[in-house]
Amino acid sequence: MRASARAARKLAQAEPLAARLRTHDPMPTRHHVPPQSAQSKPRPHLGPLPGFHGGISSDEAIKMLPAYASAPQTPMNLKTLFEFGSNPTAARVMLGAQFLHRELPVRLAHRVHELETLPYGLNDMRSLRIVRRMYEKSFADVLATPRPTDAEHEQAFADLLTSMLHKHEDVVKLIARAVLELKLTSGTSSDDIHVQRFLDRFYMSRIGLRMLMAQQIAIREPRPGYVGIINSACSPSEITLDAAEAVRSLAYRHFGDAPDIVLAGQTDLAFHYVDGHLFFPMFELLKNAVRATVETHEDSPALPPVRVIIADGSEDVTIKISDEGGGIRRSGINRIWTYMFSTASIPPEELLNVKEDADNPDDDPMFAPGLALDPIAGFGYGLPLSRLYARYFGGDLTIVSMEGYGTDCYLHLCKLGNKAERLYYCVQDPIHGSIGSFSTQQPHTQHGCVELRCPRVDIVLYRLDFLFDHSVSPSCLVCMQSYIFINMLC
DSSP states (O other): OHHHHHHHHHHHHHHHHHHHHHHHHOOSSSSSSOOOOOTTTOOOOOOOTTTTTOOOOOOHHHHHHHHHHOOOOOOOOOOHHHHTTSSSSSSHHHHHHHHHHHHHHHHHHHHHHHHHHHHHGGGGSSHHHHHHHHHHHHHHHHHHSOOOOOOHHHHHHHHHHHHHHHHTTTHHHHHHHHHHHHHHHOOOOTTTTHHHHHHHHHHHHHHHHHHHHHHHHHHHHHTTTTTTTEEEOOOOHHHHHHHHHHHHHHHHHHSSSSOOOEEEEEEOOOOOEEEEHHHHHHHHHHHHHHHHHHHHHTTTTSOOOOEEEEEESSSEEEEEEEEOSSOOOOOGGGGSSSSTOOOOOHHHHHHTTOOOOOOTOOOOOTTTTTTSOOOOOSSSSSSHHHHHHHHHHHHOOEEEEEEETTTEEEEEESSOOOOOOOOOEEEEEEEEEEOOOOOOOOOOOOSSSSEOOOOSSSSEEEEEGGOSOOOOOOOOOTTTHHHHHHHHTT
């Protein structure tokens, strides 16, 4: 009797929870959303952004900047780009061009908006005004180009992408000059957290822009072993040896000596990756290790080697670079990720030739005196940019130092290729100006964002139906990234 009473009480307590579960809408399946009830609000008609078909004037395009700046960006990942470009038929090349014709103005508009709302008067620095005008012009150029629908328009768009890649080559140095100008005029430097975050956001966005443009250009002319600019068998050992040869040549030229660079681990490893995204951080890390080793042991009869170990994990490929260059003080370890922090003997101001020039009152983007130097030639951009390149496809860069002995650097690369690029959306702060945060699914509700739920995690995601020329079955940006990218162009 007592057991029956207890069971009855438990059943009564469970009924409210069961009732709530029965009334709760079930999660959608992977390819479908649940049907709307009669009481649910109908979804609005979703149309393209203004100027979607291109062929508009520059003045009209500039007026459309706010609309594009409020539209969400579409995150890509390495696996998606590789799968889409693996069969570069004429139809797929056209679809990729159509996607970029819509995506590039959105990304450019986001950066223009941020460049207009930076804190501390940074947006008024001459070099930064040049960059803003450069991005505005590129935004207008894309919208002036007709949306690719035939071979002639696709060729014109490809020519525009090539031109944009060349015109934006000096952006890193121009932004660096703007930060130095701010430091000279107001005392605010890149150590400030808001300036640091802006630089991270801007340079990460630049990596993404150049990646998409270069990939689209490269898939038009396939190369054996490559899908666009993605190496289907990227060898970390070969990239390391190339970087080591360049670094040791540089060291001999500057110091007259260089330590050996010893490679160990899984040297036969190969996976899908972008060669340049691996070479850049490897060159920087080896350059720092070799320089520290030479300077620490300049009076020694022999230099200790720099060791590189390659490890293949289930998720990451990890490359460890170890040196005996004396290490870094614990109090200064956080500063190594700060832009403009450098131990070079030549100050950054001299390297970048920061001075006002009265001969360029109109801020001509093509007029940039003193910018012939390499953008990482000793003014502290090597490590921060290397970490951004690693993080772009879901990896990371960490450094552990033992002062008095040496430093270990761990470069993590996501071998699965399923990590979406990090995209920023801007949140306006009334005091400090533009403040950004990471978001691969941005919480915009304008311009046709459709709310979806992910079947694997209980979060709300967003989908842009105006990217589609006709209706397709909705999907999840997390679970079906590759499916979305292919279908949104169909």
